[in-house]
Amino acid sequence: MTEIPKAYEPRESEQKWYSFWSSHGYFKPGGEGPKYTITIPPPNVTGSLHIGHALCYSIHDVLVRWKRMQGFDTLCVPGMDHAGIATQNVVEKQLRKEGVSRHDLGREKFLERTWQFVNEYGGVIIGQLQKLGCSFDWDRTRFTLDEGYVDAVLECFVRWWEEDLIYKGARVINWCPRCLTAISDIEVEHEDRPAKLYHIRYPLKDGSGYVVVATTRPETMLGDTAVAANPEDERYKALFGAVLTLPLAGREIPLIADDYARPEFGSGAVKVTPSHDLNDFEAGLRHNLPQINVIDGSGRMTEAAGARYAGLDRYEARTKVVEDLQAQSLIEKIEDYTVPTALCARCGTVIEPLLSEQWFVRMKELAKPAIDAVKGGRVKFVPERYERTYLDWMENIRDWTISRQLWWGHRIPVWVTEDGDYIVARDEAEALEKAKGRPITQDEDVLDTWFSSMLWPFAVLGWPKQTEDLEKYYPTSVLITARDIIYLWVSRMIFSGIYFNQEVPFDDVYIYATVLDEQGKRMSKSLGTGIDPLEIIDLYGADALRFALLVRAARGQDIRFSYVENGRQKQVEEARNFANKIWNASRFVLMNLGEGVSKTEANWVPSDRLADRWILAELNATIDQVTRALEEYKLNEVAQTLYHFFWDDFCDWYIELSKSLVTSPEDTEEARAARGRIAYVLETSLRLLHPLMPYLTEEIWQRLPHEGESIMVASWPAPDESQNDEQAREQMQTLIALITKVRNIRSEMNIPASSRLSLHLGTQDTSARSLIDENSDQIKRLARVGEITVSDRLSARKGEARDIVYGIEISVPLEGLIDIGKERERIGKELGKKENEARGLAARLDNDSFRERAPQEVVQQARQRHDELIAEIEKLRVTLSSLGDE
RNA sequence: GGGCGGUUAGCUCAGCGGUAGAGCAUCGGUCUUACAAACCGGGGGUCACUGGUUCGAGCCCAGUACCGCCCACCA
Numbered sequence: 001m002t003e004i005p006k007a008y009e010p011r012e013s014e015q016k017w018y019s020f021w022s023s024h025g026y027f028k029p030g031g032e033g034p035k036y037t038i039t040i041p042p043p044n045v046t047g048s049l050h051i052g053h054a055l056c057y058s059i060h061d062v063l064v065r066w067k068r069m070q071g072f073d074t075l076c077v078p079g080m081d082h083a084g085i086a087t088q089n090v091v092e093k094q095l096r097k098e099g100v101s102r103h104d105l106g107r108e109k110f111l112e113r114t115w116q117f118v119n120e121y122g123g124v125i126i127g128q129l130q131k132l133g134c135s136f137d138w139d140r141t142r143f144t145l146d147e148g149y150v151d152a153v154l155e156c157f158v159r160w161w162e163e164d165l166i167y168k169g170a171r172v173i174n175w176c177p178r179c180l181t182a183i184s185d186i187e188v189e190h191e192d193r194p195a196k197l198y199h200i201r202y203p204l205k206d207g208s209g210y211v212v213v214a215t216t217r218p219e220t221m222l223g224d225t226a227v228a229a230n231p232e233d234e235r236y237k238a239l240f241g242a243v244l245t246l247p248l249a250g251r252e253i254p255l256i257a258d259d260y261a262r263p264e265f266g267s268g269a270v271k272v273t274p275s276h277d278l279n280d281f282e283a284g285l286r287h288n289l290p291q292i293n294v295i296d297g298s299g300r301m302t303e304a305a306g307a308r309y310a311g312l313d314r315y316e317a318r319t320k321v322v323e324d325l326q327a328q329s330l331i332e333k334i335e336d337y338t339v340p341t342a343l344c345a346r347c348g349t350v351i352e353p354l355l356s357e358q359w360f361v362r363m364k365e366l367a368k369p370a371i372d373a374v375k376g377g378r379v380k381f382v383p384e385r386y387e388r389t390y391l392d393w394m395e396n397i398r399d400w401t402i403s404r405q406l407w408w409g410h411r412i413p414v415w416v417t418e419d420g421d422y423i424v425a426r427d428e429a430e431a432l433e434k435a436k437g438r439p440i441t442q443d444e445d446v447l448d449t450w451f452s453s454m455l456w457p458f459a460v461l462g463w464p465k466q467t468e469d470l471e472k473y474y475p476t477s478v479l480i481t482a483r484d485i486i487y488l489w490v491s492r493m494i495f496s497g498i499y500f501n502q503e504v505p506f507d508d509v510y511i512y513a514t515v516l517d518e519q520g521k522r523m524s525k526s527l528g529t530g531i532d533p534l535e536i537i538d539l540y541g542a543d544a545l546r547f548a549l550l551v552r553a554a555r556g557q558d559i560r561f562s563y564v565e566n567g568r569q570k571q572v573e574e575a576r577n578f579a580n581k582i583w584n585a586s587r588f589v590l591m592n593l594g595e596g597v598s599k600t601e602a603n604w605v606p607s608d609r610l611a612d613r614w615i616l617a618e619l620n621a622t623i624d625q626v627t628r629a630l631e632e633y634k635l636n637e638v639a640q641t642l643y644h645f646f647w648d649d650f651c652d653w654y655i656e657l658s659k660s661l662v663t664s665p666e667d668t669e670e671a672r673a674a675r676g677r678i679a680y681v682l683e684t685s686l687r688l689l690h691p692l693m694p695y696l697t698e699e700i701w702q703r704l705p706h707e708g709e710s711i712m713v714a715s716w717p718a719p720d721e722s723q724n725d726e727q728a729r730e731q732m733q734t735l736i737a738l739i740t741k742v743r744n745i746r747s748e749m750n751i752p753a754s755s756r757l758s759l760h761l762g763t764q765d766t767s768a769r770s771l772i773d774e775n776s777d778q779i780k781r782l783a784r785v786g787e788i789t790v791s792d793r794l795s796a797r798k799g800e801a802r803d804i805v806y807g808i809e810i811s812v813p814l815e816g817l818i819d820i821g822k823e824r825e826r827i828g829k830e831l832g833k834k835e836n837e838a839r840g841l842a843a844r845l846d847n848d849s850f851r852e853r854a855p856q857e858v859v860q861q862a863r864q865r866h867d868e869l870i871a872e873i874e875k876l877r878v879t880l881s882s883l884g885d886e
Numbered sequence: 887g888g889g890c891g892g893u894u895a896g897c898u899c900a901g902c903g904g905u906a907g908a909g910c911a912u913c914g915g916u917c918u919u920a921c922a923a924a925c926c927g928g929g930g931g932u933c934a935c936u937g938g939u940u941c942g943a944g945c946c947c948a949g950u951a952c953c954g955c956c957c958a959c960c961a
Contacts, residue, residue, distance in 0.1 A: 588920035747927040
């Protein structure tokens with residue numbers, strides 16, 4: 001017999017099997033069945049694995065392994081995202097440490113440097129995913145900036161330009177003065193911050209008084225080109241058209257009527273700064289107002305702000321403007337105020353709304369079919385509630401700012417001629433040709449990262465080329481992602497997928513849980529609250545980490561995960577213990593199987609034994625339940641069901657009930673059959689567990705009699721209705737209850753495990769009698785009793801502990817061991833429980849409406865249970881009173 | 887300002903119409919020939935609050951309170 005270590009040692013096993021799988025090509029597609037495709041959310045090249053990723057990709061791997069075992073032609077495409085701003089920021093930070101800026105290097109050199117960084121550090125996460133056990137097709141790994149991907153982005157840009165879905169325009173956009181680029185609306189975060197509300201007097205030119213405006217940003221007044229009040233506002237009706245003198249600047253500006261001014265706010269008059277506020281910008285367009293930029297891209301005041309302020313930082317300027325106004329008694333009051341402040345999602349800098357020329361995608365037209373696709377059920381969100389989230393966003397969508405003033409990314413394929421014509425082309429040669437000899441220069445900007453990642457599900461399959469992969473594997477089956485990128489990414493994949501392929505990019509969108517720390521806050525590396533998955537894998541194994549996460553992955557519910565105590569991660573420890581349990585149960589089976597057992601010998605030999613019929617029925621129910629739960633993305637249910645089946649049913653009962661047969665030293669046919677059955681149940685369980693715990697299950701499976709090269713490509717168990725056996729389940733329930741009661745008596749009476757007791761049972765029920773007869777050896781073993789006698793009913797005797805379960809009377813003679821006080825207490829407690837339950841049932845049964853309105857089945861059940869209880873109570877009372885006689 | 891989640895045993899969470907479950911922790915016992923990372927047994931919950939629907943409600947409806955997310959151009 002081969003030596004098997006007492007505890008599962010993940011490290012060696014993981015390495016061994018991952019390279020085994022890889023070298024056998026199991027990660028590649030190839031099943032006989034229909035296709036099943038997933039393209040993973042490409043992690044940022046700058047990233048390293050955190051717990052959220054571990055969850056995300058574990059879910060991917062579970063689904064992919066499961067479908068592969070079911071025989072689907074299964075493909076999971078991995079890859080990485082070039083992550084424009086994020087990556088550029090990281091590289092710039094490195095440069096800063098060296099004392100240089102990207103401008104010192106110049107564009108070419110900077111890009112070289114960034115590629116160098118990407119080649120060196122990027123892909124760290126890929127290696128980490130492999131450690132996790134992910135069975136993705138690494139040969140198909142893609143990068144959103146690789147050669148073919150560039151073609152996809154060009155194709156998209158050119159076609160949208162030709163369809164007039166892309167335009168350039170001057171707009172007030174969100175500008176990050178630190179990243180020095182425009183960012184889209186969704187890349188802005190809002191945070192309430194304490195601030196001041198300044199009430200400023202704007203004098204009327206004719207000297208007849210002033211109008212008070214309120215603002216949180218006094219420095220922008222230098223760019224005011226009007227003051228607006230609501231047309232319905234009685235206070236201003238007579239003044240519309242009047243001219244005001246803008247303080248400090250001395251410019252003359254009109255008082256205009258526009259209903260975006262809210263009469264109830266402050267004085268009802270609002271300053272209008274078209275260059276630095278989106279509302280004001282739009283009001284400016286309505287009234288043909290001039291636009292004056294007083295703040296530049298780095299957050300400093302421009303020349304247009306006046307010589308006194310030019311060059312000042314926007315906050316310094318604010319202080320100075322307020323001082324100057326105060327000096328002229330033009331500040332009416334300053335109040336404390338809370339303002340929703342816009343911040344750059346990348347770096348946290350306060351956003352500056354800035355008037356600038358940018359490229360936009362016209363969204364209305366693109367959104368329409370993407371809305372219909374979801375409404376029509378062609379894309380299904382799981383959990384369903386996110387459908388609403390998506391639709392609300394899409395139905396109120398605004399045009400998308402796609403140009404970024406960065407260097408790292410897809411350069412915008414637009415060239416400008418000297419006379420200002422835009423030429424959109426796939427490359428410079430084509431642009432030159434189109435320019436017909438006019439000199440041209442390429443637009444400096446790059447595209448928003450999401451402009452490229454929105455093409456992911458089809459670009460990774462080869463689009464815009466009509467490749468075999470695209471033909472075969474698109475659309476994909478499911479997208480598994482986090483909820484915070486529903487707008488940024490999911491929505492955009494849907495509308496671009498439909499636009500370019502006339503088909504939705506995926507059937508389902510599964511939004512997985514957010515992993516939180518013990519405070520219920522989002523885990524974040526930067527806040528130091530992150531846990532390194534590799535550390536956990538090192539300590540407990542990849543399977544344990546996967547299981548710990550998956551068992552908590554209820555659809556869409558957040559997971560709180562950093563319960564660490566004395567350097568131990570309790571949640572993973574629990575999963576590791578389960579892995580070890582599986583290991584040891586397998587060890588038991590293997591130790592008894594003997595050498596050279598063939599697959600056929602380890603098969604299910606039909607049996608009339610209760611335990612056999614029962615475990616087969618339970619196994620079958622488990623297969624059914626687990627498969628169903630997988631179909632519904634209820635991964636926690638999958639994990640919990642398997643945990644319960646394996647530990648409670650298989651280990652605690654089936655193995656124990658089969659032990660004497662299985663370990664029998666004689667090599668009888670009966671014993672061999674029993675060994676075959678136990679191996680069969682184990683092998684089937686391993687296949688069910690494999691998607692969750694790939695390494696452990698492979699390690700054991702390879703040692704068991706099996707067919708095929710790897711559990712990875714073994715078949716997924718199918719439920720078999722003929723194996724349902726209600727009778728076996730009921731009888732087993734009785735047997736378990738009986739054994740538990742005897743153990744209970746032992747424990748409460750402090751009977752040492754070593755002392756063999758006798759057991760008297762009383763029942764008139766013939767089926768209960770035969771249940772006891774047929775399983776008397778098991779009862780003796782598991783309840784640790786020597787002799788069992790069965791009679792019609794038991795009469796009270798002295799020195800015995802009594803109980804009753806499912807109508808079977810139990811008596812354990814204790815001779816001198818009994819403690820009457822304890823026994824009285826124990827029976828009293830039992831009696832109390834039963835009386836309580838009986839009372840509740842009686843109350844329901846007495847209720848006319850219950851008997852009339854509740855389903856007959858429920859009433860019937862209640863009545864039966866009630867009658868059973870009454871009989872049991874009766875007998876316990878007799879016992880109790882006989883104790884009282886002592 | 888709108889929308890969405892959550893509130894169940896000391897902790898982390900399942901359960902979502904038939905009268906409460908798991909793991910950990912805790913208490914007592916056990917080296918019972920796979921496993922002390924284990925085994926056996928016990929204790930512990932007015933299922934946030936208030937109303938309502940129902941024969942029956944953690945479970946459905948309405949509202950309240952805290953906690954957490956998302957969206958929003960309120961100067």
